[in-house]
Amino acid sequence: METKETTRTVAQVALEELAMKVLLLSNRIEQLESKIASIYADHLARERDELQTADK
Secondary structure, three states, X not given: OOOHHHHHHHHHHHHHHHHHHHHHHHHHHXXXXXXXXXXXXXXXXXXXXXXXXXXX
């Protein structure tokens, strides 16, 4: 039979696991944001180069 202490411990473990998943997702989001920023910067640089070439 489960006691209140066991239930609280199971709930605590579940919360800790959820917190870890949130942290991992947060880190992944940061990685993706960085990658998107890099891709966009490359895109802007290519556009700038194309415009400079067209102006010559």
